Amino acid sequence: MSERIVIDPVTRIEGHLKIEVEINNGVVTDAWSSGTLFRGIETILKGREPEEAWLLTQRLCGVCTYIHGVSSVRSVENALGLSVPQNARLVRNLLTGGLYVHDHPVHFYHLSALDWVDIVSALSASPAATESLAYSLSPNAPAIDFAATQVDLRSFVDSGKLGPFAGGYWGHSAYTLSPEENLLFAAHYLHALRQQVKAGRMHAIFGGKNPHVQSLRVGGVTCKDEITSSRISQFRNILNEMRHFIDTIYLPDVQHLATAYPDWAGIGGFKNYLAFGEFQMSDSDPGELFLPCGVIMNKNIDQIEDVMLGQINEHVQHSWYEGNTARYPQNGETVPNYTGYDTADRYSWLKAPRYNGQPMEVGPLARVLVAYGLGQPQVVAAVDQFLNAANLTIADMHSTMGRAAARAIETKVIADQMGAWLDQLKRGATAMVSTSIPATASGFGLNEAPRGALGHWINIEGGKIGNYQMVVPSTWNLGPRCASGDRGPVEEALIGTPVVDAEKPIEILRIVHSYDPCIACAVHVTDNDRDSHYIVKAV
């Protein structure tokens, strides 16, 4: 029997997303991903000053704050042929690194963990047994009072006001952790909530505030005077505390989750990956990157290809935009044309970017696999160690669990590298070059947001912004079908997923959340009685 279910809003993501799947005999056989929000930022940018574009584009996303700012600044610098001074490059690396160290743990604990952790079950755990479990998983972890956490949770539940924990799929058979494991993760959920407050401070130190830093500028950064010994050591203290958190809590937790849910190393994978690479390592060669760029097709990590930007086209055949011509972003158009939600025709505000005609996954897994395939030493070491500890192979990485693993692995690799950038900062050194905007120029800024490869393309006309287009990670991952009808990555990753209870499709949430969607919406399940030949259920 075939049925369709719709999840709208999908919660615990950034933005508004709706997921529809077709289920046959308990297995997903088709899927549609629909972004239900449009803000029109490209249109708003037209005619404005190229130098201030970054302040606007940063507001694309407050979760991956900063990153759209730096992409924009880079696109203008690229148009002007500028390179920035060493201190600016290092501060930008530290801000990008700070973003990863903040954002990835938040995704694991606060956006995705509740798909794996049954909060209600934690109430029946033995705090003493939880403590020994915690010690066996990570002997050097900071001490956590599990009994107190349980008391907090119990009084929370007893008050009848469950707040954000209300309405979860608690008790679902897909939750297979023991009460002690659940209590451990619940306690770490709260611990990580406090830890991320501190992580955000790294951004504030050189950015003036977080979210939405205010120290960027075409040509460099404005925070030169804040590069002092006391600010550097303040930054380093937080960084070291975060590294301890990553090594003793975050990574062991992800490893443990991978061991506890071995099936999920075989579910929800995709095959093609794209990474632009990030973290400039040299002032003279912008191409020398800490995490390299590359393209992987059909899971073949032994053959990593160069990225050819000209191979990128954005399709709009199934999106609510005018026309159906696939375009290179520099010549892109964003002319909205809402025609109603129709999975057979147009059904999303997201465009469908393709590389060489193929859908590509971007994000932590793409970066880690590209770096691993190219032999980036820190990544190779961290991946091998993880796989060993979790009893997995590199082939298992093409999966839902692989995405969680890649996120934790790269957080460690990046955090471990950040101290070196702090060491290289030179107090008093220049952090900006002056600029002047020409009448006509064009450029692009590439980057890796925590969620994946990010590109901004700018055309300057008459000294103002003539055209501005952005291809963002969640468009790659969660975009709809392209002109030839091929599904986007998340749509394809959902195919073949077993769904035990169509009323509570937790399996679908696990896969969708593993992409860390950033659409500034949420998913709710709704009725859909348009297709009479399907039995449609509201989940």
Added chain:
Amino acid sequence: MADTLKKTLDPQLNRRGFIKGCTMAAAALGLSETMVPKLVEAATSAQRPPVVWLHFQECTGCTETLLRASHPDLARLLLDVISLDYHETVMAAAGHQAEQLLHDTIKNHEGKFLLIVEGGIPLAEDGIYCKIAGKTAKDILAEVAPKSAAVIAIGACAAFGGIQAAKPNPTGAVGVRDLVTDKPVINISGCPFNPISLLGTILHYLTFNRLPELDSLGRPLFAYGRRIHDHCERRAHFDEGRFVEQFGDDFHKQGYCLYKVGCKGPETFANCPSVRFNNVDVWPVSVGHGCVGCTEPNFWDTMTPFYDRLPNVSIPATGIVEDADSVGRKVLGVTAAAIGIHAAVGVGKRLVKGKGKSEE
């Protein structure tokens, strides 16, 4: 003071950051320190008033700001102060269950729950640009707001429409006050707002059972009653006529006033210079960048170009009133622009190759 508090209050509360938080909030609210125990009591009354937080056209930066709150942090805020019954970014429930929670909260706590709105509301073409669970943002707001006790419009978007409302406002975005007229609406503006302004408002509400006093734009006076420029650490430079002429120049290195490179502090009302951000004693001007005026209505249009000086500001040392006509971009000597545009950049040890030959 701190000693008195420690004696009168449960040490447990102190550990949880309430005393510090309430002391900070009392200061921000302009209340006497003797009010602190009252604030603490209200914050920890175990009543935990229900809060519904709706997301419309936004970037989730305001939710991230909530996450960054300390004294108390979000964990304590959730466990002890409020009952966050609907918030799409953090809630466990999804889809149907999420919708159900929203309906239940509205029904069971009609007239009692606090509604916090993050994001603008698009009105163009019947609101098709933002739909959640098949309903437009406009319809959801019209359904939920009348049943709330009061509405807090959080951040620039909910307060005044925000970035999507910038010209030409393609989606017809507006703020909450444009739509909700039969309920008190309090604007906690800023892009994003400062957590202390939200906490102060909530504590005020819990302690006195009413909203704090507002300015003509609906913003709480305790947070938006002072001009940035009047509390800025660079003000002495402004008064003496010492200005940064262009970013990166010697004056910039000296920490001079940023007015000439576009600082909007003279026309912006907010508490940034005094309460600062993220507990590390920073704000935009302290990192060498002008204020962009993000707490003011439609600042994306009224405060731009961000790097041009505000017209009609009187400079004390010279008495000169700059008028709009003299505002012009300085031509800065740089050769970089003359360098050819390369669409091909190396990335990694490998190469991201550009599009066509014409651009190579």
